[in-house]
Amino acid sequence: MTADYEAFRAEIAAWMQQHLRGEFESIRNCSGLGDAGYDPKLAKRWEQALARGGWVGIGWPKEHGGRALPLAQQVVFHEEYVRAGGPGRLGHIGETLLAPTLMAFGTREQQQRFLPGILAGTEYWAQGYSEPNAGSDLANVQTRARLEGDSWVIDGQKTWTSWAHESDWIFVVARCEPGSQRHKGLVMLLVPLRQAGVAIRPIRQITGDSEFNEVFFDGARTAGSLHLGAPGEGWKVAMALLGFERGVSTLGQQAGFEREMACLIDVARRNGAARDPDMRQRIAQAAATLDALRCNALRVLAQDEAASGGVPVSREAYIAKYVWSNWRRDFGRLAADVLGAAACLPDDDPMAQKLRQVWLFSRSDTIYAGTNEIQLNLIAERALGMPR
């Protein structure tokens, strides 16, 4: 707990100051769509700048082109990144979800083919899990895949696919054994999105923006070698990937919450909400819980790092998703209350605008990456061993 990374902190801060300027000025402090000035094309160029600076894959092993930095330094990076106003990371699905799964299950060829593109910020990935009839019940996946000569041919539909419209590739959970049921007979495929067999339709969200999409596969193709793990073993691979979703990838998110909290306090001070005793208590409570979330994240990650080299194994990881998502949903409500009647109006104040975004976006936190109800079932069944 005591290591001193002052020099490392200063290095990151200096790099950010030098690079997050010029054309990137407009995406400083942006989390994503909905923030004025955010532009996915620019966000990709920013990812490439980060990559050139050596800031992508900092925790990856050296053999895969990473820097193998210990967890504590990864934490410092995320903190300094956010402190400097670094924008939301467009590359995180590739960098923090797919890459570790490729390292664990991929062939040497797959790793050599895909890791460099992720590391360089030149290839972007989408997550093809959910379908119209497979949301919480992911094992009900109906998208079909069959081997035809040396290609996989895919038919079916995915939905709620975040950033598919800005991505180059998608990892798809599909059924490769006709007639198979539930967790059996699935395969995880790596599929190029830009091809005739794939159609992407954006879905408009309550925010008015479209970050997620429907993705239709109609005879879409990928090379016969691009299954991750063995055909039939797709469920195991898909679950391992979800494990990474609950792991180190939460660090950047956590740092983002700290930024939102500062923003809320700033607005509350300026508009007088901070003088209201009830509001003061709620803000203090939110800040205290956020602090506990941070401590818990660091504790759990350290525990996992020591035990298994970064793969989350502990029950605390499930609990953490439940707690942070509910914290953020309540925080969104607090943001609306701090804004008061002004919550409903677009205005020029970037801080107020940010809070408004957080308020609307946080309505979905308890839904994606496992709904509240599913998380509670998991905690009860897996962590407490209660009957199913």
Add this chain to the structure above:
Amino acid sequence: MDFTFTEEQVALRDSINRFLMKEAAPELLREISETSGGRSRELHAKIAAQGITGLSVPEAHGGVGLGDIDWTLVTEELGYHAIPDSLVESSYVATALLGSVPEAGALREQWLPRVADGTAHISIEHPANPCVADAHLADLILAIRAGKDGALELHAVSGTGLQRSTQVSIDASRRLAMLPQKLAASTRLLTGAGVQTLADATLDRAALGVAGQLVGLAQRMLDVSVDYVAQRKQFGKPIGSFQAVKHHLADVVTKIEFARPVLYRAALALQRGDRHRAVLISHAKLAAGDAAWTAARKGIQVHGACGYTWEVDLQMYMKRAWVLDAAWGDRGFHKARLGHELLRDGAPLGPAATLQ
């Protein structure tokens, strides 16, 4: 206290419900809210033809002269159908305001018949709200604002030629505007201590109108959620069969059922001019807001990702509820009013004061 409504009151509510079900379907409201003005003359004319715009207007001016209790049932229906119109402000709150100003005789003659027949709209500017709802449609704006000496004044501002910058709210059905900083002296209708009383009465009536709409919205969000969970299947059965999902919606109906009596008591208090009316209305608005926020939160949760989309109607009701909850005194304001009343020196407490 008698919580039963008269047969006429129930019949009025039911007929308005049937009418709006047919004429103001969610698809139509969506279309209307996407137009630049956000309003449909045609729908408004139909609403007027039903007599809804003239409910508060005295019979002498072409209306039916109903009071706060009748209106409360009506506002629940208007909320339930998310009517994209500040109908409540014009036909209920502003009409009552004009009715209570002795000096407004000429304005009443001029405007109330037109409010009743749906050809005129009155908006209200009030210190409780940063903006004026539907000012772009207003033929007349009743503005309560501080004058030079800080004391409140009542202005009657004609909409003709008035410059208004309209803003869209996160609730796409709403249109808000700021009026000019300076109003001409000639628009001043009333000054003096009486304006504060009018301002308070206006806030109370408007807050009650919002509370009614919030209860209606909560009920609508509950109804669409109950329907959805019966149809949506996961793990081979309707998600409504999972206890976690059932409990969410059971929580919502509990909130609604505990907001309704509080709402009705507040309406009674306002209609009778009860001296506790302000605090009872604050309670009603808080309870209704709580029911609506809960219905929104649980509603989106049981809809899963669908509830987070623009395409599913739930979002219209949620946004309308959030926005109305912050209008006419936000939660902080109404909680403070409640606390102040209970804790002030000499507050009438105990059974003698509360069991009336």
